[in-house]
Structures are given as structure tokens and as C-alpha cells.
Amino acid sequence: MSATIPQLAAPPVKRIPASLDVDRTRRLRRRRLASDLLVIAFWASGAVAASLYLASGGMADWTSLGGVITGLGILAGLIGSDFVLVMLVLAARVPALDATIGHDRAMALHRRLGKPALYLLLGHGLLLLVGYALTAQLDLVSQFVQLWELPDMPLAFLSIALFVAVVVTSLVAVRRRFPYEFWYVIHLLSYVAVLTALPHQLSVGSVLADGTVQRGYWIGLYLVAGATILVFRVLEPLIQSARHGMRVERIEWIAPDVASLHLSGRRLDRLGARGGQYFFWRFWSARTWWHAHPISLSAEPTRSRARVTVRVLGAGTGRVTSVAPGTRVTFSGPFGLFTDAARTSPRLAVVAAGIGVTPVRALLESGDLAPGEATILLRGSTDDALFLADEVRDLALRRGAHFYLSTGPRGRSGGWLSQSDRNRGVTLRSAFPDLASSDLYICGPQDWTDAVLLEAHAAGVPDDRIHVERFDW
Amino acid sequence: MRTRAILGSALAAFGLLAIGWEIGAAAGAGPATTATTSSGGTTDSGSSSPPTTSGSGSGSGTASGGSSTTATTPTTTDGTYTGGVARTRFGDVQVQVTISGGQISDVTALHLTDAESRSVQISNRAAPILRQEVLDAQSTNVQMVGGATYTSDGYLSSLQSALDQAGWPS
Numbered sequence: 001m002s003a004t005i006p007q008l009a010a011p012p013v014k015r016i017p018a019s020l021d022v023d024r025t026r027r028l029r030r031r032r033l034a035s036d037l038l039v040i041a042f043w044a045s046g047a048v049a050a051s052l053y054l055a056s057g058g059m060a061d062w063t064s065l066g067g068v069i070t071g072l073g074i075l076a077g078l079i080g081s082d083f084v085l086v087m088l089v090l091a092a093r094v095p096a097l098d099a100t101i102g103h104d105r106a107m108a109l110h111r112r113l114g115k116p117a118l119y120l121l122l123g124h125g126l127l128l129l130v131g132y133a134l135t136a137q138l139d140l141v142s143q144f145v146q147l148w149e150l151p152d153m154p155l156a157f158l159s160i161a162l163f164v165a166v167v168v169t170s171l172v173a174v175r176r177r178f179p180y181e182f183w184y185v186i187h188l189l190s191y192v193a194v195l196t197a198l199p200h201q202l203s204v205g206s207v208l209a210d211g212t213v214q215r216g217y218w219i220g221l222y223l224v225a226g227a228t229i230l231v232f233r234v235l236e237p238l239i240q241s242a243r244h245g246m247r248v249e250r251i252e253w254i255a256p257d258v259a260s261l262h263l264s265g266r267r268l269d270r271l272g273a274r275g276g277q278y279f280f281w282r283f284w285s286a287r288t289w290w291h292a293h294p295i296s297l298s299a300e301p302t303r304s305r306a307r308v309t310v311r312v313l314g315a316g317t318g319r320v321t322s323v324a325p326g327t328r329v330t331f332s333g334p335f336g337l338f339t340d341a342a343r344t345s346p347r348l349a350v351v352a353a354g355i356g357v358t359p360v361r362a363l364l365e366s367g368d369l370a371p372g373e374a375t376i377l378l379r380g381s382t383d384d385a386l387f388l389a390d391e392v393r394d395l396a397l398r399r400g401a402h403f404y405l406s407t408g409p410r411g412r413s414g415g416w417l418s419q420s421d422r423n424r425g426v427t428l429r430s431a432f433p434d435l436a437s438s439d440l441y442i443c444g445p446q447d448w449t450d451a452v453l454l455e456a457h458a459a460g461v462p463d464d465r466i467h468v469e470r471f472d473w
Numbered sequence: 474m475r476t477r478a479i480l481g482s483a484l485a486a487f488g489l490l491a492i493g494w495e496i497g498a499a500a501g502a503g504p505a506t507t508a509t510t511s512s513g514g515t516t517d518s519g520s521s522s523p524p525t526t527s528g529s530g531s532g533s534g535t536a537s538g539g540s541s542t543t544a545t546t547p548t549t550t551d552g553t554y555t556g557g558v559a560r561t562r563f564g565d566v567q568v569q570v571t572i573s574g575g576q577i578s579d580v581t582a583l584h585l586t587d588a589e590s591r592s593v594q595i596s597n598r599a600a601p602i603l604r605q606e607v608l609d610a611q612s613t614n615v616q617m618v619g620g621a622t623y624t625s626d627g628y629l630s631s632l633q634s635a636l637d638q639a640g641w642p643s
Contacts, residue, residue, distance in 0.1 A: 035478075036477050036478040036481060037481075039478040039479075039481070039482055040478060040481040040482045040485050042482075043482035043483075043485060043486050044482070044485040044486060044489060046486070047485065047486035047487075047489040047490050048489055050489075050490060050493065051489040051490050051492060051493025051494075052493060053493070054490065054493035054494045054496070054497040055492070055493040055494075055496035055497045056497065057497050058497065059494075059497050059498070060497075060616070060617045060622075061617065061622060063616055063617075063618075135595070135598075135621075136595065136598065137598075
């Protein structure tokens with residue numbers, strides 16, 4: 001059995017200077033530099049878009065109100081397009097990006113850019129409409145008709161309509177109302193939106209006229225974004241999958257709604273995954289081939305076998321867990337920074353809930369842990385909701401890690417522990433006395449994760465020591 | 474770490490915008506903006522449709538000599554000169570200039586952008602503004618008309634080719 005979680009808060013510990021080995025410190029510093037450079041590159045790309053407009057003498061048109069509004073409209077379009085291309089690259093699952101900021105953080109950034117990009121593109125259309133109307137002394141309706149008659153403009157209007165649909169269906173409030181599959185199909189239309197926007201930029205857009213530097217720059221941007229998608233979302237997964245030739249071997253139900261998929265294939269020990277990472281899996285059955293699922297490996301792969309564990313959360317995961325043995329599997333990955341490579345501190349504090357246990361298990365299995373270095377706390381509302389707990393306990397014992405369980409309902413007052421543990425006075429600090437010198441790994445459902453984060457922030461754990469793996473794609 | 478990213482971004486963005494602004498300002502100062510889009514078109518059509526130089530003055534013959542003649546005879550000759558055709562994405566632009574008493578006395582648009590209805594409208598609005606600006610400034614060194622970049626480009630470059638024929642000092 002596991003030990004009882006200590007309930008007495010440890011005396012406040014001064015932040016111990018990280019006594020990490022030189023390699024890990026250097027890796028960390030390099031990763032932070034790379035991540036800062038990425039941020040700089042992002043803002044610089046937006047500035048270049050505006051700068052090229054200025055360089056082309058765009059300001060010469062800013063002599064009347066209509067001209068100023070037109071100019072602002074052009075700028076909004078250029079910067080909005082730049083954001084859209086950045087979003088494409090962020091979503092392209094580029095391994096270098098994943099190793100720097102993590103795919104989940106890249107996707108969080110992708111989501112945060114969605115609305116600003118849409119506002120810029122809508123602003124582009126509206127400002128140009130008003131600007132042209134003022135200049136031509138026309139009312140908005142006849143101006144709109146004239147815009148519509150310009151070459152490639154109907155396509156551009158289609159594009160903005162698609163962008164609106166893509167962003168609206170991605171709003172949290174809207175997205176919750178529809179199944180994932182609906183959102184997914186609409187989201188695929190963003191490729192169409194990008195492509196239908198392109199012709200009017202090159203034909204009507206005066207800034208990207210033939211033979212200008214801007215035209216070359218923008219065509220280059222589109223090619224880079226397109227190539228990134230093609231290489232990392234199509235070619236690379238196909239090549240990898242062909243090399244490993246994976247198939248579903250059998251499906252093992254370990255709880256009423258949780259199944260482990262045992263996969264067979266060639267040289268699976270060379271998948272290159274560190275413990276805690278995940279892959280996007282695509283199961284080639286008639287009902288599941290059309291979208292990929294992000295699922296962590298729940299065990300370290302052997303030469304010919306790998307295992308993933310899935311909780312049935314919706315129709316998609318339901319279909320995945322009912323594919324027939326022998327179904328072909330393709331994948332892309334590995335992804336995720338939920339590995340010991342992301343560690344910045346000498347100790348490791350891990351809390352996981354529900355199906356979030358799977359990467360934790362793999363982390364324990366393949367991570368580079370010294371005895372006594374790690375403390376694991378698993379949380380489930382019932383014993384049945386503690387998946388793989390026995391396996392994790394075994395591993396913890398072997399790796400010399402502390403292991404705690406917190407089972408039982410969370411109660412009405414919230415929090416991330418069971419009601420009974422909280423009543424006993426268990427806190428993050430009491431469970432992890434070395435919190436001040438630890439990296440905190442959190443893995444579980446969104447609202448539970450938020451509750452842990454709240455307490456971690458209150459306890460003064462700095463952001464760069466918190467590693468979150470979200471299970472809410 | 475965050476500070477480094479923010480400072481770096483601000484610096485990079487500001488620097489890039491400043492460079493763009495500088496280049497734009499430098500290009501906007503002279504009629505150089507017209508060079509990229511319309512210089513090719515002007516030379517093309519200049520040779521295919523020989524400039525008509527029916528003028529009231531007597532020295533109109535110099536016009537056929539082209540730019541080399543102009544360079545050696547910098548004095549302006551009275552007369553009416555037709556500029557080359559400037560090709561733009563929205564149609565051709567060609568203007569005729571009248572020089573009398575050493576002054577630009579009139580500019581007539583022979584052809585304006587007409588590829589789309591919007592272009593016709595833009596051109597019709599821009600042409601009188603450009604004409605007035607040119608008459609005031611007595612050169613092609615004038616403001617482009619807002620929202621009528623193509624028309625302005627073409628108008629001024631065609632006008633420049635006409636003025637070159639007249640031996641107008643540039």
C-alpha cells in the first residue's frame with residue numbers, strides 16, 4: 001500500500017539554488033534562448049509586413065482621410081495574413097518548435113492568435129471598403145458592388161467568411177456545444193480560407209504588385225508555411241509510419257471506460273520517444289481514418305510492441321477503442337516536453353489525475369531518476385478511476401520515488417485533492433515538502449489542472465518550474 | 474527570460490519599422506516611386522508609337538532624337554509633346570503636355586486606366602488633381618493622389634517622357 005500523504009505543512013523552505021548537472025543547465029539555457037528568439041521572430045515578422053508597406057512608399061497615399069483609412073486597411077490585411085501564416089506554422093507540428101516550447105504551448109499560442117488575426121482581416125475588408133468609398137465618393141453599397149467586381153474578390157470574400165466560421169467554431173463557448181468532429185471538419189476549411197485569400201493579394205493588392213520585393217517576400221512566406229505543413233503533417237508521418245508498420249494487436253479494457261491498445265510493429269524501440277511524450281495516432285478503419293488522436297505512450301516500447309491507453313471521452317475515442325485487431329496505424333511524433341529533459345530543479349514533484357497518469361507512468365519508466373528524487377501523487381474520484389495505479393506504484397518503488405494516492409470525491413468546495421484529504425489538512429506543500437527545489441509536473445483534466453495551478457502559484461512555485469500536459473484537445 | 478523576449482521583440486519591430494519608414498521616405502521624396510512599375514512600359518511604347526510633336530513652335534524636330542538629344546540640348550522648346558504609354562495593371566496611361574513660353578501650360582490625358590469600372594472612376598477623379606498639381610509645381614515632382622496610385626504612377630511617368638522630349642530640365 002502507499003503511504004498516507006503528510007498533512008502537516010512543511011516549514012517554508014528557502015528556494016534552493018538549482019544544483020543541476022552542467023549538461024542539463026546548458027540545455028535549459030539553450031532552450032530558453034531559442035524560445036525567446038521565437039517570440040522575437042514572431043513580432044519581427046509582423047513588423048516586416050508593415051515595414052515593407054512603408055518601404056514601398058505606402059505613406060504617399062496618406063494625404064486624405066480616404067487615403068489614411070485605405071492605408072490602415074492595407075496594413076491590417078498584411079499583418080493579419082502574417083498572423084495566419086504564423087498560426088499555420090505553429091499548428092504544423094514542427095519537431096524543433098515542439099522541442100523548444102512544446103506542442104501544447106505552440107497550440108495555446110495558435111489559439112490566442114486566432115481572434116486577433118480574424119479582427120485584422122475583418123478590419124482589412126471594412127477599412128478598405130470605407131477608404132475606397134470615401135476616395136471615390138460612393139456610398140458603401142455601390143462601393144461593395146465595385147469591390148465584388150474586381151478580379152479574385154469573390155474568392156477573397158469567401159475566404160473571410162471561412163475564417164469567421166473557423167474562429168467562431170473554435171470559441172470555447174461554441175466549441176463545447178458541438179462534437180470534436182464538427183469542429184475538426186470546419187477547422188480543415190482554414191486551409192481553403194488561406195488559399196482563397198491568396199489570389200486577390202497578388203492581383204488586386206497594390207502593395208504586392210509584380211516585380212516588387214514585397215511580392216517575393218510574401219510568396220516566400222506562403223511557400224515556407226505550405227512546405228512546413230506538407231513536410232511535417234504529411235510526408236514525415238507517412239515515412240515514419242511506413243518504416244515501423246504498426247498495427248493494432250489487441251485491445252485490453254482496464255476500466256469500463258479505459259482501454260489499452262497494444263500495438264505491434266518493427267523497431268518500435270527506435271520511435272525516439274522519451275517517457276511522457278505522446279504521438280498523434282491515426283487508426284485506418286473505415287470509421288476512424290479521418291482524424292488523428294493525441295495519445296501518450298503508457299509504457300516504454302519494446303522492439304516489437306508499444307502500448308497506448310485511452311479513456312473514452314467522446315464519439316472519437318469510442319470508435320478508436322473499437323477498431324478491429326490488425327487495423328493499420330500511422331502516427332506522427334513524438335511530441336511534448338513532459339519529459340525529464342524539461343527539468344530545471346534537482347527534485348521532481350508529479351501530480352496526475354485520471355487518464356493523465358499515462359505520461360507519468362512512462363516518465364517514471366524511462367526518466368533519469370535518482371532514488372528519493374521524485375514524489376508522485378495520483379488522484380482519482382474512485383479506485384476505478386485510478387488507471388494503471390498498480391503499475392505506477394511498482395515503478396515508483398523500483399525508482400525509489402515517494403508514492404501517494406488521493407481517492408474519493410473532490411467535494412463541492414473544489415480543490416484538487418479528495419474532500420477527506422483536504423479535511424485532514426493536506427496541501428501541495430505538505431505533500432511535496434521539497435516543492436521549493438522541485439519541478440512540478442501536472443497532468444490531468446483542464447479544471448483539475450487549473451485547481452492545482454492555483455495552489456502552486458499561491459505556494460510561490462515559479463512558472464518556469466511548472467510543466468503541464470493538458471488532456472483537452 | 475521573458476524580459477529578454479519582450480525587449481528583443483520591441484527592438485526588432487521598432488528597428489524594422491524605422492528602416493521601412495526611411496526607405497519609403499527616401500523613395501517618396503522624388504518621382505522615383507514610378508520607376509519600378511512603369512519605366513519598362515514607357516520605354517516599350519515610346520519606341521512603338523513615335524512621339525507626335527505637332528507644335529506651334531519651330532524646334533519640335535528635336536523630339537525624335539530621344540533622351541540622348543535631350544541630354545545635349547537642355548533648353549526647353551515650346552510645343553505639344555505626347556508622352557509614352559505607361560502600362561499599369563489597370564490599363565494604359567498616356568498624357569500630352571503643352572509647353573508655351575517655357576512653361577508647362579497644359580496637360581491632357583489621352584488615355585487613362587480603364588481595366589475596371591472602379592479604375593475609370595479613380596482615374597477620372599485623379600487626373601484633374603494631378604494636372605493642377607503639375608501646373609502648380611511645373612514639374613513631375615508632385616504628390617501622388619491618394620487611392621489612385623496606379624493612375625498617378627502612369628500619369629507622371631508618361632508626363633516625364635513627354636517633358637524629356639521637350640528638353641525640360643529634370
